[in-house]
Amino acid sequence: MKDAIKANFDASVSAYDAYERRTGRFAALARLLYAEMAARGDGTLDALLDAGAGSGVSTRVFGEAASRTVALDISREMLRENSGSPCIQGDFDHLPFADGTFDGVAFTASLFLVPDPTVAVEEAERVLRTGGVVGAVAPLGWYTDDGTDVFETLDRDSRSPTRTDDVEAALAETFAVSTGTWRFATTADDLRLFHEIPAMAARLYPRLSPDERVEKAVELLDTVDGTLEQRWRWIVGVSE
Ligand SMILES: C[S@@+](CC[C@H](N)C(=O)[O-])C[C@H]1O[C@@H](n2cnc3c(N)ncnc32)[C@H](O)[C@@H]1O
Structure with a gap:
């Protein structure tokens, strides 16, 4: 499973950056998440782990706010695209840091990608100092103007590896959490562009090759039209 996720993102760099250039969505999520984390911590959010930093969108946002990311x-x-420093290749489930290293651990659109978030949550707690803050953003889906889930009637092979409710439950087991929903006005064209990212199309067709699954996802979404709303759940917890 982890190998597949790694391979999916290894094949996603240019499509991911094309989506971000058009929408700025991941930068917006990182900015909002940092603000929620800062509001709930004890005032110090300087040493930050950008967990699932990807090509550097969230790293740049955190780098502007925290003194060490x-x-x-x-x-x-x-x-390879991430210009932050340091950049470390590693897995949430085995963080290569000593206990109590960070003031904050931020999972911007990344914690829902692990098969079992409880392991990553335990690791996040271990590397946080007492009073440190964890934050996560996980997807709630795409909705039409009348509130219908776009994927409700579409025939695809699967959904995300981990449900957003399970991400929230895993965090709530270990931390005192606050949560909320962010809603972004978007379009069917952006929905298609999002699924041109092989790692995102893998949510729908995990068994196909990157090219095949993107082709099939774009075909599946061809009939979706007009304006949409994309929703994301945020969850912030404080280490006690
Ligand atoms: C949707 S991207 C978000 C990237 C970045 N935070 C941003 O805002 O653009 C999710 C990232 O999580 C990473 N990821 C997924 N599972 C991981 C794991 N177990 N350990 C570390 N990174 C992981 C992926 O490789 C990918 O780069």
């Missing part, structure tokens, strides 16, 4: 990602190809 460490970027960690499982995908070597995504990290």
Whole structure:
């Protein structure tokens, strides 16, 4: 499973960056997440782990706010684009840091990608100092103007590896959490562009090759039209 996720993101760099250039969505999520984390911590959020830093969108946002940001990602190809320093190739489930290293651990659109978030959550707690803050953003889907889930009637092979409710439950087991929902106005064209990212199309067709699954996802979404809303859940927890 982890190998597949790594390979999916290794194959996603240019499509990911094309989507981000058009929408700025991941930068917006990182900015909002940092603000929620800063509001709930004890006032010090300087040493930050960008967990699932990817090609550097969230790393740049955190770098503007925190004095020391460490970027960690499982995908070597995504990290190659990341201009943050230090950049470490690694897995959430085995963080290569001493206990109590960070004021904050931020999973911007990344914790829902692991098969079992409880392991990553335990690791996050271990590397946080007492009073440190964990934050995660996980997807709630795409909705039409009348509130219908775009994927409700579409025939695809699967959904995300881990449900957003399970991400929240894993965090709530270990931390005192606050949560909320962010809603972004978007379009069917952006929905298609999002699924031109092989790692995102893998959510729909995990068994196909990157090219095949993108082709099939774009075909599946061909009939979706007009304006949409994309929703993301944020979850922030404080280490006690
Ligand atoms: C949707 S991207 C988000 C990247 C970045 N945070 C941003 O805002 O653009 C998710 C990232 O999580 C990484 N990832 C997934 N599972 C991981 C794991 N177990 N350990 C470390 N990184 C992981 C992926 O390689 C990918 O780069």
